[in-house]
Amino acid sequence: MNTIIQLYIKSYRGLSPAAWLLALVMLINRTGSMVIPFLGIYMSSELNFSKTQVGLVLGCFGLGSVCGSWLGGWLTDRFGNFKVQTWSLILTIPLFLITPQFRTFESLALMIFILTLVADIFRPANSVSVAKYAKPENITKAYSLNRMAVNLGFSIGPALGGFLATFSYDWIFYGNAMAAGVAALVFIYFFKDKKGNTKIDQPIRAEISPDKPAKNAYTDSLFILFNILCCLFSMAFFQLLSTLPLFYKDAYAMNESQIGLILGFSGFVIVLFEMVLVHLVEHRFTVKQIMFWGTAIAGFSYWMLNLDFGIMWLYLAMFFLSVGEMLTLPFTATIAIQRASLQNQGAYMGFNSLAFAAANIVSPFLGTFTAEHFGYNTLWTITGFILICTSFGFIWVITKMKSE
Template sequence: MKALVRLYINSYKGLSPAAWLLALVMLINRTGSMVIPFLGIYMSSELGFSKTQIGLVLGCFGLGSVAGSWLGGWLTDRFGNFKVQSWSLVLVIPLFLILPLFRSFEGLAGMIFILTLVADTFRPANSVSVARYAKPENITRAYSLNRMAVNLGFSIGPALGGFLATFSYNWIFYGNAIAASIAVVVFIYFFRNKKGNSQYTHQETKKSSEQQTIPERNAYRDGLFIGFNFFCFLFSMAFFQLITTLPLFYRDVHQLDSSQIGLLLGFSGFVIVLFEMVLIHLIENRMTVRQIMLMGTAIAAASYYMLNFDFGMIWLFLAMLVLSTGEMLTLPFTATISIQRAGKNNQGAYMGFNSLAFAAANIFSPYLGTYIAEHFGYNVLWTTTGTVLLVVSIAFYWIISKMNFVHKAHELG
């Protein structure tokens, strides 16, 4: 027991106070993420939209996320991560407050696009700030801490949203506005005059002086990085079946009710919050980045193959545990690879491009997943999803070696 406690303490040791504060801001902000899980229900029961209209509005959410990811990266390189994060949090407050006033299909679709565009400019800026304030040797664990805050917030937010919806769906939007208000106050208070990590700054200065004759890459013309992001897009296309077709599979095939489905999905967040930091701490000194990405993506593939077999509820929980393990091994390192690939003055563009790869999957993943399930069955969907992830695992291993990430994960700094 003492060894386990010591392992947990060591997994968090060395993280800077700023990394913890950024995670706190993310936790507060994502706790307010209660609109999206209930948006489809709101449009159906409250506004009477058809399934086609609901799908198009959710498509606008995906488009706004793509545009926001690109814009956030562009703005971060020009105005800095602090200003972009602050203005993103400030501007979404009135947007959430007025959103209930837009009840027509056209009006709501346009507002969801604008809201998501503004909200997702926050993501690349936040990723850059994590790198700025983290110690170089702890950068992957700093990203893991941020992801832990996101998952904890997503676990709390829907539960809180469900409670508020019993009074009125409008309160879901107001709850998001309140959370964003608290997050921006905390963020500005702690970070308005805060400098980046001196060790990181010194390293960037040294790197710049050593490579001053070499122009920085353009994120959108960097062939290897374009390939890496394409594989991230394919990964997320497959992985995001978790939040689109998997709940339908639980309902249609296993006849689970809403509470059981919520328990299974919540189990994923619980596993990540409890184990991700420890897992990263255990492997980052033992494996290279490409080995970790290969293993993590292959494990995620195995979890979808498992869904082709029916051994009861315990098997579903085991498959979710395997999928969560693959997620924990893969997603923190996509951010680390992106920030390390960037130069000193274009980190926003690189993080924005990487965020865009994941955001773009939100547009296509729901349609393709439901189409395959409806026309060919869930077994074909899970076999296809697992195979895509297996191919991507090999592709990650290949392209990361080309990008020269062949050292141990903890040596990335």
């Protein structure tokens, strides 16, 4: 027991107070993450949209995310991460409050696009702020801590959202608005006029990108290829937020509360294990080895869904998906920030965020279309295959980054 406690202490050691405060802001904001997991169910059950319409609206979610990620990176390099994060949080509040009034396919699609655009301006600015306030030698830990806060909020949000949905789906949107408001107040209080570091962790940079003059993120060929792989990973992985809840409802007749619990379980696993897992692997294995195994394990978790061994099997598959996420996503952010110079971190983080966001344009539609016309088993087989191929792609591109 003492050994386990010491391991947890080592995992969190060295993180700056500012990193903890950023994680607190993210925790508050993501505790309100009730809309995304239930958006597909809300449209199919409450609004009686077809699966194709559900996929198209979720595609608008992805399009808004792409535009917001690009715009957020551009704004961050020009106005700084503090202003961008502050205004993104503030402006999402009224948008969440009025969204339930839009109940037709066309109006909801437009509203989801606008809401996601404004909300995702936050993402590249937040990624830059993590790098700004983290100690250089602990940058991957700082990203993991931030993700831990995201997932702790995500473990609470869907469970709370599932409970609120039993009364009214409108309350899911109102809950998101309240969380964004509290997060904005906390962020402004702690980070107004706060200074960060300007150093870069050279050992990590040397592994993924030799020292060179600053590049343009959008003409950096290896970074473009890396982001294409991140997009493929996202297209497969984020079935978690689109078709997977529908699968639970259609194949296992799970209600909103049960779906919220299993999605919340993913966040719980990540909160409990990610910092320790990153601590154990980051100095024992190379970045490309970690990315390979994380992506491959995520692919295996989707193949597990083709077998029906009951509810506990679904929880086991979710556990493996969470392990794959823990091994992959913290290091994608590390690679992106270390590939950048101090002058264009916003552009690099925005481009990387855009890669994940772009998948959400086509991923929900392709997922729902495949499930509706070919069945869920076909969807999970294809999803797993994409992730396995992507795992080999990560090995190739990271090797090229190191030796270019």
